[in-house]
Amino acid sequence: MAQACEKAGYHRYWVAEHHATSSYAGPAPEIMVTRIAAATERIRVGSGGVMLSHYSPLKVAETFSLLESLYPGRIDLGIGRAPGSDQLTAMALAYGSEIGVEYFPTKIADMLSLLGTSDPPTELFKRITVSPRPENPPEIWLLGSSDQSAHYAAQFGLSYTFAQFIAPQGGERILANYRDAFKPSEFNENPIGSMSIFITCGESEEQARQLAQSRDLVLLRRVKGERGPYPSVEEAEAYDYSEQDRQIIEHHRPQSIYGDPDQCREILTDMAIKYGVEELVILTICHDPAARRRSYELLAEAFDLA
Numbered sequence: 549m550a551q552a553c554e555k556a557g558y559h560r561y562w563v564a565e566h567h568a569t570s571s572y573a574g575p576a577p578e579i580m581v582t583r584i585a586a587a588t589e590r591i592r593v594g595s596g597g598v599m600l601s602h603y604s605p606l607k608v609a610e611t612f613s614l615l616e617s618l619y620p621g622r623i624d625l626g627i628g629r630a631p632g633s634d635q636l637t638a639m640a641l642a643y644g645s646e647i648g649v650e651y652f653p654t655k656i657a658d659m660l661s662l663l664g665t666s667d668p669p670t671e672l673f674k675r676i677t678v679s680p681r682p683e684n685p686p687e688i689w690l691l692g693s694s695d696q697s698a699h700y701a702a703q704f705g706l707s708y709t710f711a712q713f714i715a716p717q718g719g720e721r722i723l724a725n726y727r728d729a730f731k732p733s734e735f736n737e738n739p740i741g742s743m744s745i746f747i748t749c750g751e752s753e754e755q756a757r758q759l760a761q762s763r764d765l766v767l768l769r770r771v772k773g774e775r776g777p778y779p780s781v782e783e784a785e786a787y788d789y790s791e792q793d794r795q796i797i798e799h800h801r802p803q804s805i806y807g808d809p810d811q812c813r814e815i816l817t818d819m820a821i822k823y824g825v826e827e828l829v830i831l832t833i834c835h836d837p838a839a840r841r842r843s844y845e846l847l848a849e850a851f852d853l854a
Contacts, residue, residue: 594624705733
């Protein structure tokens with residue numbers, strides 16, 4: 549998929565961190581970043597993101613410094629505050645650590661000091677040297693869907709990605725606040741914002757609507773507290789929807805957009821202008837990998853990425 553996206557002209561390819569779920573298969577983005585970067589030539593590859601609350605800032609800094617040394621100018625380090633799991637799994641990942649999510653901003657500051665040149669807030673870390681030390685650090689992004697994450701990104705002078713597919717309301721205000729509160733850092737002189745959108749593109753609106761039924765069923769099942777593998781179109785079409793189910797699906801429509809290439813181009817262009825972002829991060833999941841790949845190709849063609 550990353551090779552297809554590189555050929556189509558995309559600028560980045562990110563992989564996420566999810567634990568203990570049959571819906572996704574990505575608990576270790578740093579491993580997938582290594583594999584994808586080795587299989588591609590030009591496209592930037594990164595984590596979208598590493599859930600820093602689980603880990604040592606030093607370990608994350610070392611891992612992505614090594615990746616940047618292996619693939620100079622191609623590595624993105626996206627970090628997030630969410631657990632990427634249920635609470636029990638989050639406890640298992642912490643395994644005895646008493647450092648909770650309230651230490652997240654301190655972890656960010658320590659990690660940035662290890663990747664950059666500033667002094668860490670944790671005094672003892674001044675004596676630590678990260679090795680290898682690439683010529684430039686990886687590009688660092690903070691991922692989030694709330695005012696708090698935007699505040700951290702602005703405070704630390706980081707690029708910020710807003711997850712519109714998680715929080716379809718309020719993003720315009722959150723991104724504006726990020727830009728207004730941004731403080732220049734050694735990593736960014738100016739605010740850089742992007743927005744993550746779930747969208748499915750088909751050869752026609754009818755085909756896109758058909759493919760989008762799978763995502764509709766996923767969101768419906770989440771409301772009902774159900775989890776499971778991503779459903780096929782056939783499974784979605786065979787589901788016995790009640791009238792209330794259909795109302796729930798329409799309520800969540802802003803989190804699952806679809807259309808033909810011209811419709812998607814218009815939708816995405818309008819959203820980028822409205823939210824004031826420099827980039828859009830496109831998330832498309834289909835049960836059929838070929839349909840997913842074709843969706844990315846159609847969007848690339850619509851925007852003349854190649």
